[in-house]
Amino acid sequence: MIKHYLYILVGLLMAVLPFTSCSDDDNLSADDIEPEPTEEELAELAAADRLEAANYVIRAFAGLDELPDDWETSTFTPQEGVVVDEATPGIRYVIVENQDAADQYFRNITPDELREESGNGYRLYVEDFGSLTYQRTATATCYGVVKVNLPQMPTLTEIRLVPESEVPTNAKYDGNPYYGIGSLVRDKVTKSLYICVRPSGGPNRKEYAYFVSFDPKTITTTTKKMSLYELDEKGKKTKKSATTSGDWIFAKNLVEKRIALAAAMAFSKIAPLTERDATYHNYKGPLYEVSKAFKENGIHIPESEEFFVPYGSFKSSSAGSNRQAKYEQPGLCWAFISRFDMKYNEKDKLDYVLSYVRQRPDAKSHLLTLTDDYDPSYYYTQSEAVDGDDFVFWNGKTVGYQKCFNILDYALNGDKTKRFYPNLKSLTHWGDPEYSIPVLLMTQKKITDKGQASSKFEDVNIVDQNCVTSPNLYRWMWAFLEYFELSDGRTTTYDHDDGMTSMSSSPDI
Numbered sequence: 001m002i003k004h005y006l007y008i009l010v011g012l013l014m015a016v017l018p019f020t021s022c023s024d025d026d027n028l029s030a031d032d033i034e035p036e037p038t039e040e041e042l043a044e045l046a047a048a049d050r051l052e053a054a055n056y057v058i059r060a061f062a063g064l065d066e067l068p069d070d071w072e073t074s075t076f077t078p079q080e081g082v083v084v085d086e087a088t089p090g091i092r093y094v095i096v097e098n099q100d101a102a103d104q105y106f107r108n109i110t111p112d113e114l115r116e117e118s119g120n121g122y123r124l125y126v127e128d129f130g131s132l133t134y135q136r137t138a139t140a141t142c143y144g145v146v147k148v149n150l151p152q153m154p155t156l157t158e159i160r161l162v163p164e165s166e167v168p169t170n171a172k173y174d175g176n177p178y179y180g181i182g183s184l185v186r187d188k189v190t191k192s193l194y195i196c197v198r199p200s201g202g203p204n205r206k207e208y209a210y211f212v213s214f215d216p217k218t219i220t221t222t223t224k225k226m227s228l229y230e231l232d233e234k235g236k237k238t239k240k241s242a243t244t245s246g247d248w249i250f251a252k253n254l255v256e257k258r259i260a261l262a263a264a265m266a267f268s269k270i271a272p273l274t275e276r277d278a279t280y281h282n283y284k285g286p287l288y289e290v291s292k293a294f295k296e297n298g299i300h301i302p303e304s305e306e307f308f309v310p311y312g313s314f315k316s317s318s319a320g321s322n323r324q325a326k327y328e329q330p331g332l333c334w335a336f337i338s339r340f341d342m343k344y345n346e347k348d349k350l351d352y353v354l355s356y357v358r359q360r361p362d363a364k365s366h367l368l369t370l371t372d373d374y375d376p377s378y379y380y381t382q383s384e385a386v387d388g389d390d391f392v393f394w395n396g397k398t399v400g401y402q403k404c405f406n407i408l409d410y411a412l413n414g415d416k417t418k419r420f421y422p423n424l425k426s427l428t429h430w431g432d433p434e435y436s437i438p439v440l441l442m443t444q445k446k447i448t449d450k451g452q453a454s455s456k457f458e459d460v461n462i463v464d465q466n467c468v469t470s471p472n473l474y475r476w477m478w479a480f481l482e483y484f485e486l487s488d489g490r491t492t493t494y495d496h497d498d499g500m501t502s503m504s505s506s507p508d509i
Contacts, residue, residue, distance in 0.1 A: 022161040024311060028229065028237045036057075043324075044224075046127065051252070052111050053126045055312040058152055059256060060109040061159075063145060063208075065445050066220065066253035077224060078156040088409040090157035095164045099136065102161040106134040108258045109231040113318045114332035122162060130310065141166055144443040149204055173200050177449045180463035182290035183267050184297065185211065188458055193219055198262040200449040209449035210259050212442040214299055216411040219443060220253045222314070226404070228324045231393065235380045237324075243396045244374040248405040250314030250329055255444045257332065260309040263442060264334035270294075273394055293461035300412060302438035306335040308420035309440045310370055310410070329407060330370040335437055368437070370420060374405045392427040400431045410439040411413070 039046075052066055065080030067357060095101045107115070108125045110132065117123075121134040121144065130150035137144055146159040160166075179185070181194040194211035207320035228242040270291050293302060311333035317328050372378040372414045376394035383391040396402035401418070409418045419436035429435040 002297060019047070020419065027232060027236055028239055044314045045326065048314065049114065049126055050129045051313050052315040053114060053124065053129050054152070055152065055252075056109050056257070057124070057130075057132065057271070059152075061153060061156060062447055066443065070105050074152060074498055079155055081159060084167065088160065090159070091157055091160060091165050092156065093162050095346045096143060096161045097163075099143045103134075104137070104454050105161055106132075106144070106146060111312075111315070113315075123295060125406055126423075132252050142355075143422075156364075165171055173203065176464075177201050177209060178451055178453050178462070179209045179211075179449055182270055183463045184290070184299075184460040186456075186460055187213075188456060190215075190218070193299060193460065194445055194457070195299075197266045198396055207448055207450055208446050211257065211445045211447070212255055212263050213303075214440075214442055216441070218252050218413075219254075219409060219441070221249050221409065222249050222252055223249050224314070224327050226325050226327075226372075231380055233391075235377075235391070238368035242324075242376050242394070243402045244376075244400075244404050246404045248325070248327070248371070248374075249326060249407055250405075251310065251407040251441075252313045253443055254310050254312055255442050256348050257311045258333055259444050260311040260442075263310050263440060264307050264332065267301055267307055267440060269336055270303045272305055272392050274302050290461065290463055297460060299442070300414060302417075304438050306333075306334045306437045307440045308368070308370075308422065308437045309442070310333075310407070319432050321376050323372075324377045325371055325375045328371045329405070331420075331439075333368055333420070333437065335422065367421065370407070370410065371405050373401050373421055373430075382427060398429065407441065410441045412441070428468060 036159055050072070051067075053069055057063065058067060058071065058076060061078050061080045062076035064076070068074060070325045078092055083089050083091070084093050085091070094105065106122055110122070114126055115122050115124050118133065120136050123133045124133065125131040130148075130152070133147040135145055135147075136194070140163075142160055142162050144161045148156045148158060150156065177199040178194040181196060185194050185196075186192070187194060192213050192215040194213045195212050196209055197212040198206075200206050200209045212262035224247070226245060226248050228245040229237040230242050232238055256262075257330050294402070305496050308331050310329055312330065314329050317323050317326055319328075364371055379392045379394045379399060392399055394400035411417070418439065419433065420439050421430055445456075447456060453459065
């Protein structure tokens with residue numbers, strides 16, 4: 001948290017210094033542009049850091065679909081993994097495939113900008129929240145250990161990441177799941193529809209299946225007031241308020257990042273299966289029936305192979321004075337490499353990239369975020385990072401959105417659904433659908449699946465993934481699921497004959 005405050009103070013100095021000699025009456029004075037944050041504002045930013053950490057850590061360890069409003073004063077029972085020795089109930093074991101999977105497990109359950117490398121591992125510390133320390137052990141029976149110190153979970157002291165040989169047979173699932181990828185069900189209580197994106201079983205022998213819902217009624221929101229101003233040709237803030245200044249509505253309970261990974265992949269294969277495509281390819285197998293069942297039940301996912309998936313909760317901005325908005329709504333992107341101005345030239349390789357990070361040189365964590373399209377400073381900073389000459393200014397009409405950010409604008413709503421513009425090239429083509437990516441706004445639900453239907457759901461359209469007419473497709477999807485559980489959202493290439501062929505060493509490409 002100290003680092004967070006220092007970062008704010010550095011941002012203040014950077015913002016104030018260039019403006020001390022400015023005498024333009026049309027611009028804000030240095031004191032007006034970045035006033036010293038009040039104690040109340042610092043407390044709000046600190047609370048956002050705690051909420052972000054809890055949305056990763058507490059949800060993962062307690063197996064929660066979302067955090068309760070009183071999470072900071074509550075205690076939770078650990079559900080992640082299993083207890084192997086009843087004499088040490090505070091130590092729980094989680095199956096992972098190898099050392100890379102152990103490392104990635106910790107990265108997946110901790111926010112990037114709050115996590116630091118520490119010795120032979122990582123450390124997460126958030127003031128008034130707690131700490132996690134991960135150390136690699138690299139032995140045949142244990143790949144790594146996570147030391148846990150969380151006031152909200154006092155009975156959990158340690159997570160051991162181990163091969164399946166170290167976990168009792170009754171604590172893992174190798175059978176056939178009842179719910180396959182794309183299975184559509186209805187919650188018996190809320191009547192919301194849910195879709196399976198991560199079945200039980202699989203590489204890490206999970207006994208749980210994860211479902212997502214597009215129903216906006218399942219989303220919990222909060223409102224934050226933003227003060228934003230238009231910029232002049234030198235990038236200085238003017239006295240004219242931006243049309244996006246005002247109340248911004250953020251989400252607090254979106255899918256976990258690791259579920260967002262699975263959903264992005266699953267819908268990229270299911271959504272494009274239209275009646276025309278099925279007829280043209282003479283294919284009317286289970287995945288086509290899945291796509292058809294979605295539409296028949298009012299779920300109209302854009303027919304695209306690319307998606308942006310917001311995850312977790314809103315967070316405090318890590319971009320300092322280069323963004324005006326104090327908070328962001330982060331997400332990840334499953335798209336073609338060309339979307340990110342990257343090139344891959346090897347012959348016959350699939351040029352997909354899954355990325356929740358991006359080259360944003362002004363931001364500490366390089367997060368992708370929906371909120372940049374509402375911030376006038378974003379376009380100036382990004383243009384400056386590209387070539388330093390041709391600046392693309394936000395005007396709220398042909399560049400950037402004009403009204404306050406509202407996460408619910410991204411709920412599925414046909415042609416009226418707002419889209420995400422991820423590419424530097426799109427700064428000059430903003431508003432053109434060709435340069436945008438559909439957004440999948442989702443919450444999640446976790447259930448136990450050991451081959452039998454859940455009492456929480458009523459079946460709408462169930463996919464038996466062991467009876468798929470095109471088994472290669474499901475093997476392909478499982479290969480990506482396994483990769484996602486091992487990777488950090490890094491660029492990968494996939495050869496249809498040889499499987500996964502390469503992975504970049506850096507998530508920032």
